[in-house]
Amino acid sequence: MTASNTAPSNSPSAAFVSRHIGPSPNEVADMLKEVGAHTLDALIDETLPKSIRQKNALEIGPALSETGVIAHMKAIAGKNERFTSLIGQGYHGTVLPPVISRNILENPAWYTAYTPYQPEISQGRLEALINFQTAMADLAGLEIANASLLDEATAAAEAMAMARRVSKNKPDTFFVDADTHPQTIAVIRTRAEPLGWDVVVGDPETELNPEEVFGALLSYPGTSGAVRDLTGIIKGLKGAGAVAAVAADPLALTLLTSPGEMGADIVIGSTQRFGVAMGYGGPHAAYMATTDAFKRVLPGRLIGVSVDARGKPAYRLALQTREQHIRREKATSNICTAQVLLAVIASMYCVYHGPDGIRRIAREVHSRTAILAAGLKQAGFAPLNETFFDTLTVGAGDRANDILTAARKSRINLRDFGDGRIGIALDETTTDATIEAVLAAFGSDAKVAELAGDAGEGLPADLKRRSDYLTHPVFHMHRSETDMLRYMRKLSDKDLALDRAMIPLGSCTMKLNATTEMLPITWPEFAELHPFAPADQALGYSEMFEALSDALCAITGYDAISLQPNSGAQGEYAGLLAIRAFHRANGEGHRKVCLIPSSAHGTNPASAQMAGMDVVIVACDEAGNVDVADLEKKAEAHKDDLAAIMITYPSTHGVFEEEIVKICAIVHDHGGQVYLDGANLNAQVGIARPGKYGADVSHLNLHKTFCIPHGGGGPGMGPIGVREHLIPFLPGHPALDGGDSPVGAVSAAPFGSASILPISYAYAKMMGGDGLKRATEIAILNANYIAERLENHFPVLYRNEKRRVAHECIIDPRALKASAGVTVDDIAKRLIDFGFHAPTMSFPVPGTLMIEPTESESKRELDRFIDAMIAIRAEIEEVEKGSYSIEESPLRNAPHTVEDMAEDDWTRPYKRSLGCLPGGMEAGSKYFAPVGRVDNVYGDRNLVCSCPPLEDYQEAAE
Incomplete structure (x- = not known):
């Protein structure tokens, strides 16, 4: 040894x-x-x-x-520093019921599960996700919703891409409501630019010409807090053949008329305030809902209902769930993941509270906001937005800095618009003392009890919600903690996760997610920070970011790291944007050809297409390696417009290709850059550095190599490492650079899903280099x-x-x-x-x-x-x-279920014990799938993507 x-x-x-x-x-x-x-x-x-x-x-x-x-x-x-952050801008304080925290967020049965591509062993998380889809579709007032997206800003960008695909209007212009969160506008601009789409930001009531756009994104409520009726604007868009998308706060939608009732085609938003901590930016589950007519172009994952071999209802991933693997460079999205763990938490928040509970929370938030509005008006600072749900914008002029400073002395963060306006967003954690401290910062000594009688209402009377939501029995059955606990346990018992057995998935690296690594993510010092809080309140995060980046640079041989991309596919996209910007800065913007081996992961060509590149496929030889002769031929043929090669290393075929150095040299010699997909970095740490043998940029799957759990299909993190010449072209963010970076934001928060980075950091610290x-x-x-x-x-x-x-x-x-x-x-x-x-x-x-x-x-x-x-x-x-x-x-009869085990009349030609207890397994320790083999064809032909009453499936069972 x-x-x-x-x-x-x-x-x-x-x-x-x-x-x-x-x-x-x-x-x-x-x-x-x-x-x-x-x-x-x-x-x-x-x-x-x-x-x-x-x-x-x-x-x-x-x-x-x-x-x-x-x-x-x-x-x-x-x-x-844990201040009370009333900054809003899509991030709010929230309360996660402890029974959900302990039994979902902190439970390895949930956080170590893999993406539910094998439905028979994923029925628990699939049911939780269909609950999520049902809740979001209900609140949005539309027929169908997906199983979550990465964050609100990227969901908005996906809505734009979806609108371009289905719009009957020809102009390459997308309109964005100026009252939209600035990080959302930034991500939309980043997404649109490589594709040649123009983004116009303005007041939709006065500056939107429906004939001149393929779609528009409207905000409801706006980032200022204003609430307006969008019916007329949406009608004008649809009349011109354009697509109407709405960014909506789901908590506000419990009190407001749904966008679907106004005629919206697509509704997106964040479910962060449904029990998921701000976490300095993430991870959070975004949602996207749409009409039944657009279900086949909906990006991301969609959970549907089918039947199993016995005709019993069974959940499964449906339709275009991995459409980028099929369409490749023709795909409209590179999304291959979701935020499953966070979507599950949000769905359980809905199950725990039910419609009455969530409506009560929303009413309390709105009532407190109305009280604050009355106090501000009394103090001479009448809110600029007469309508509101939870957010007020106040014009403070040259007194703004003094007010913001006074609030911070009370350990409260308010939003600084930078032009004399101050934003204040309340949430379910807001107390009377918080409101009174805010008023004190404005120079008022008013008390909540005194103001309550004078408080009006900020919701327009004609926009109050009258339609029902969360009507399915699952949102009414689990009021006691006992019932809630048993429901979550019942679902987790249906699933097979890493806490039960090995998950030997190639290219997915389902490794130990150690408990010690997981502990810090629930600490309030990490969990409760707002991503746009002043930097001096996040010095711990800053120290960890720097140390983690240094470690990742040492491991990969790169010179700098961006922690912003919040999935592997997002990292691919950011890396290709860096390459594209590098060529443009050198006066070679014509370099748009991206070489991709035929064995590549489906997200590679999809990401290249999103970055405005033209994909050229390179052949692989019989041994599974890149065909170097074909590479040389393609590189020479495109030498004047070669932008990059995307290569996975070790190869997707599971082999270290001997010619990797030569492959990199060929691409460099013909003017291109080397993008090395980091999906298989677990085979290189400590023994090879991509940045030292020829690669220029890589994304790093922290949810694979660096122990962030897969969570049933998310969260993930996909930071990118780059060599020195690409550093200026790492993703920017308006919160960091005012939007002046050569490459804009790719995620809503400056550091992506910051609150799960302690997992990878702790892993590296405990393992050390050896x-x-x-x-x-x-x-x-x-x-x-x-x-x-x-x-x-x-x-x-x-x-x-x-x-x-x-x-x-x-x-x-x-x-x-x-x-x-x-x-x-x-x-x-x-x-x-x-x-x-x-x-x-x-x-x-x-x-x-x-x-x-x-x-x-x-x-x-x-x-x-x-x-x-x-x-x-x-x-x-x-x-x-x-x-x-x-x-x-x-x-062919696998998997065998308990029903097979208990069947009175066993007529199959093999023994029951062989089918149900193979290999001499003990019945007491045996995992039984809750359903038999799922019929995928039936599920796509009879698409149902929301919680169905079980009696609806009696016909299928007969």
Whole structure:
């Protein structure tokens, strides 16, 4: 055993490294013997090209123990100042019911789950998401809503792109209400510019000509707080063939006429104030609702209802859920994720409070705002907006600075418009004392009790809501905490997450999300900061951002990091925008061709299209590598307009390509830049630095390599690292630079989903450089171990010249379709019976399975998975021998449910125990999928995307 096979015993991080990494030193030795390598170093030498091997140790500062990192994080958190922020601008104080906090946000059954692509093992989170969709569609007054988007600003940009796709109007101009949050306007401008769309910002009542736009975004209420009837404006837009989108606060919609009733085509907004802390900007679940006519162009994920093999109702992802993987460069969006964990929390907030509870909260917020308005008027500062829900804008002139300073002395942040106006936004946490402190800052000693009798109402009488919402029984059934607790437990019991078993998904890196890493995200010092609070109140965040960025630079070899992109796809987009801006700054704006290997992740061509680039596909050879000859040919053909190449490394096929340095050189020699997709960075940390072997920019999936949990499909974070020449072209933000950056904002908040960055920071601090390197080595060892043991049962499709795979491998069961009629779906569903989530199916090669074990799985769990795969191969052999047909086999009937176990009349040609308890599993520890195999075709033909009464599905069950 060499020193590199285990963390040094005297290291303060040794205990954590050994807990994060699954195999013990003895197991590592056994696995090395199995794969035919003497040491980990020898294995890495055979896996990685020597030309890119990192020679120096990874220096990221001293490693800390778990106890040490908690103390360290407490010290950092203590440097953040918790003021009461009444800044508004889309971010508000809120109260997360403790029963939801403990049993959703802090529960690994929810936060370690993967995206629900396998519906049979995802019924719990799918039900929670369909509750979310139902709530948002109800509040918006429209027929359908998606399962969340990244944030309000990017949802607005998605609405613009959707409007362009469906609009009957030809002009390439989009109108934005000037009373829209400035960060939303900034993100819309960023999105529109590469596509050649003009954005006009103005007063929709006086400056909007519907004939001259393909769509418009209106705000309801506006960022100033004003509430106006949009019916006439929307009617004018639709009469001209343009699309009407509305940004709406869902809490306000409990009291206001819905945008759908006004005729809106699309409604977007943030559900942050439904129980999700501000978190210095995120993560939060945005929503998008639309009419039934536009359901097939709705971006993001959509949950629908289908039936299972017994005809029972079952939830599933529906329609165009991953449309960018199908349409690629023709896709209108690169969205491949959501904010599932946050959408689940928001949906549970609706379930917990019900319509009456949420309406009561909204009325209390509005009542307090009316009291504040009366007090301000009495003090000589009558609000500029006569109508309002929760936000007032006051003209203070040259007294503005004194008022803002006085408020801060009372530890209250108000919004500074910068032109003598002050904004004040109240929320469900606002108290009488808060209102009186605000009035005191304006020089008034008025008391709430005295003002209450004089307070009027800010909601226009003709805009008061009369339609019902949240009418489904789920929003009325769980009033007691006991019922609420049991409902959430019932849903989590239906699902298979990382807390139960290995999730061997290729390219998704489902690794340990350690409890110590998760603790700080709920601390109020991190959770309760407003993203636009004064910088001196966020010194702890600033320190952590700098330290995390330095660590990521050391790991990747890049010179700077932007933490703003709040998903991997958003990082791709930001990286390509940086490349585009670099070429334009050099007077080469004509460089628009982006080379993309045929094996690329579907978001790559979609992101390139969004960045205004033209995609040219580069072939891959039989070994799965980029065809260098074809690359040279394409680079030469487009040398005058080559902008970039997008390449995933190690490749999507799970191999370190030997020619990566040459590939980078070819692109550079022809005037392009190298975008290296960081999805597979877990195979490089500590052993190779992309910024040192030729890449110019990468996005880093913190929700993969750096331990942010997947949360059932979000949150994610996708910061980008760049070399020095691209630093000026990192994303800007109006809150940081006034909007003067060469590349504008790509996310609503300056630092994206800041409140989950402590997870990755704590991980790096506890692992240290040696621990991170060891994690990479073990991830590669685990993948090679699986490949070696499965080779004789399922061929491994790609290896390098020394027969090594990287951190993942692709097994190829396609020949079994001919010999036994077995599909990749059959294998995936049968794995559920063994208690496993399936590997990645049919990507990047249709009909195959891509397996990534990560470093966190023990040899025992790896062997359990391997044994399950071998047992499945034996069942396939029974089909090949004619023991039973594929239709009668345990594979085609998988997954087996409790109903199968309890069936009185078992008529199948295999034993009940083989079907329901394969491999000698004990019934007491067995995971049973709550539904049988889901019928996808039925679900798309009979699309239902909101909570249905169960009796509606009796016909399907008969």
